[in-house]
Amino acid sequence: QWQVVESGGGLVQPGGSLRLSCVASGFSVKRYTLAWFRQAPGKEREGVSCISRDDGDTYYADSVRGRFTISRDGAKNTVYLQMSSPKPEDTAVYYCAADLLYATGSYCDPAGDGRDYDTWGQGTQVTVSS
Numbered sequence: 166q167w168q169v170v171e172s173g174g175g176l177v178q179p180g181g182s183l184r185l186s187c188v189a190s191g192f193s194v195k196r197y198t199l200a201w202f203r204q205a206p207g208k209e210r211e212g213v214s215c216i217s218r219d220d221g222d223t224y225y226a227d228s229v230r231g232r233f234t235i236s237r238d239g240a241k242n243t244v245y246l247q248m249s250s251p252k253p254e255d256t257a258v259y260y261c262a263a264d265l266l267y268a269t270g271s272y273c274d275p276a277g278d279g280r281d282y283d284t285w286g287q288g289t290q291v292t293v294s295s
Contacts, residue, residue: 167191167284169199169261174289177251185246185289187261194237195219198264198273199244200282201235203257203291213259215273216244224275229255251293258288 173185187199200215214225214235223235234247244261262282264273269281 167263167265169263169284169286171259171261171286171289174259174291176292176294177248178295179252179293180250183248183251183291185248185259185261185291187244187246187286189242189244189263192263192265193239194242194244194263195221195239197267198269198281199237200262200264200273200275200277200279201244201246202260202262202279203255204260204288205254205257208257210260210279212274212276212279214246215269215275215277217269217271217273218264218267220271222272224273226276248291251291253293256291256293258290260288261286 177183198218201213204210216235232250237244263284
């Protein structure tokens with residue numbers, strides 16, 4: 166069964182760091198586009214970052230560019246989201262998603278609404294607070 170499972174969430178202080186992991190099973194993270202989304206209470210889900218299939222080009226929403234880094238490890242079949250200098254407004258449930266139907270092309274929209282992704286994890290809570 167194809168699935169993704171997130172982990173690594175928790176409480177982090179503003180200005181600290183946290184790394185989220187998304188472990189994939191049933192498919193290779195290098196062959197498909199994967200993305201991170203988040204949803205804060207009372208807000209719409211928003212795209213955070215994505216890494217394109219094959220070439221592994223990375224893209225970021227304006228709100229996190231320069232602070233977050235998406236990467237992948239083919240050997241571990243895992244995609245990461247390194248959160249540096251997080252802010253209280255980054256508090257949300259973070260979801261990993263995979264485009265297994267090739268809805269995205271060579272470019273993935275980091276701020277998309279998620280409609281191109283068909284496989285989602287259960288989410289991991291990130292709380293940024295002192």
